[in-house]
Amino acid sequence: MSSRQKFIGGNWKCNGTVESVKSLVETLNKADLDQNAQIVVCPPSIHIPYAKSTIQNKIEVGAQDVSQFGYGAYTGSINAEMLKDFGLNWAIIGHSERRSYFGETDELAAEKAVKAISAGLSIIFCFGESLDDYNAGKTNEIIKQQLRPLLSKVTEWDKVVLAFEPVWSIGTGVVCPTHQAQATHDFIRNMLKEEVSAEVAEKMRIIYGGSVKAANCADLYSQPDIDGFLVGGASLKPEFVDICNVSQ
Ligand code: PGA
DSSP, X not given: OOSSOOEEXXXXXXXXXXXXXXXXXXXXXXXXXXXXXXXXXXXXXXXXXXXHHHSOTTEEEOBSOOOSXXXXXXXXXXXXXXXXXXXXXXXXXXXXXXHHHHOOOXXXXXXXXXXXXXXXXXXXXXXXXXXXXXXXXXXXXXXXXXXXXXXXXXXXXXXXXXXXXXXXXXXXXXXXXXXXXXXXXXXXXXHHHHHTOHHHHHHOEEEXXXXXXXXXXXXXXXXXXXOXXXXXXGGGSTHHHHHHTTXX
């Protein structure tokens, strides 16, 4: 088990109606949550105000993305200053679904990260290899490429949580084998140690995402370098509470 504070993110993605969000918040509000965990849920923007004003104090609310720009003529965008002004402290950045549907590059993700951090937000920075890269044994190489722009730009590392999410595991029901996930998290921590500092490496929460469920999270969380999870599908269900309370 990790020695760092457990971090559980709930990425609701593009899901939810007024009614279903209300019922999910009610379920979460009834839950007895691990007081030692840090829990952040990220609803679609349109549901953020309701979630933020009604969800129990133990759960923070964040955004699923943030613009690389400030205020201005950027139709459809929400910027970091707006999130902060609204009282939010977290944004997910660089999710592989944004990379694939919206063509976000590693550089753009790093640019958004810098913008968000300079506005005072903390970020859940996502990255992970494709199935082809995994099968070709290129996981570490790809991760290095994906993290390089971030490593060269960020200075406030206490505002970063790193989310390793193999693309082939997201929404597929295929979870990364525990030993493989631990090996990759260890690789990431070593990269931080070599390229940033031993202190940042030691303190960094590196969380895993990809088909995390109540049934598989305890095994993953037993590993020394897996500090929590970014949960998609299961974050919309009551089992999210069990994931938050893993190893309690
Ligand atoms: P999943 O999504 O839990 O539905 O696989 C994880 C994510 O994309 O953050």
